[in-house]
Amino acid sequence: MRVLRALRPGLPDRRDHHAPHRRPRDGRPSRAAARQRSSPRTRARRRAVLGDGHQAPGHAGATQGSQGVTLEAAGFWGLAAVLLASSLAVVLTRNLFHSVLYLAVALVATGGVFLLLDAAFLFGVQLLLYAGGVVTIVVFAIMLTERLVGERIRQTSRSLVPGALLAVAVLGSVCVFLRRASLPVKRPPLAGALTAALGEALVTRYVMAFELLAVLFVAALLGALYFARTDD
Known part of the structure; x- marks a missing residue:
């Protein structure tokens, strides 16, 4: 074998040349050979379905975003x-x-x-x-x-x-409106911390109305307890 390699230095090793294309005993090509002979379109499709082992920046976030929309x-x-x-x-x-x-x-x-x-x-x-x-x-x-x-x-x-007919009419009107509307509508940006501003307004500017509403609820509860009491 050494003599043959010395006489034919330009030819590759026979074992190395036929190793990737070696067929199993049942006559079918091996997985390595099939992977090497697959077309670029097939490899791209397989990479899109199975992934290529690493994701581009932002790809994971997009996947999570699509799953979030679905949920x-x-x-x-x-x-x-x-x-x-x-x-x-x-x-x-x-x-x-x-x-x-x-x-x-x-x-x-x-x-x-x-x-x-x-x-x-x-x-x-x-x-x-x-x-x-x-x-x-x-x-x-x-x-x-x-x-x-x-x-x-x-x-x-x-x-x-009549109630069922009215409900069907309202549903039809809503469906017609949704079909004619330009959707999806862009969500407007929030104007600061609205919840904090509302809480501050309840205890400063509208504190009197807030307290009167609380007194009204307490009076209603006391009245309910008075009428619900037993004669004993």
Whole structure:
């Protein structure tokens, strides 16, 4: 072998020349040979699907951003389904107390939509003021009314057909508006810390109205306790 290599110095080694193209026993080409003979378009497609081991700067952020948009859309449609189902249950449920509970679910779902729109302050106000305060007042009103009347109150859904037609008309109008509108609309920049400015206004400029509202809520709670007390 050394003599042959010395006589033919210009030829490559036979073992090294045939090593990448060596076929297995079943007649199929090896993976290394198939990878070397693949076209540039195939290699680019494989690199786009599987990745080439390193990502360009900003590629990971773009992937996370696309996943965030997908999760945000899924969360919106989930909250919209919960809001629609709970709103229908509010109208169609005969038990008034159950209807109020479904109303609380609808208000919480609305707060979730505010949270998806990056309005954390409106989300908190929705939970505290509406899902907490308004629902509590309505529950007290139902309990006091049933106690004064002496029988359980049941609601009857009247005019279902006109209400359904009106709902379909409103939905159609919203769909027509969305089709004609130029979407997506650019979100305007926020004008500073709005939440901090609102909190400062509540305790400085509008402090009197804020305190009177608190007194009104306390008076309503005391009145509810007075009427709900037993004769004993």
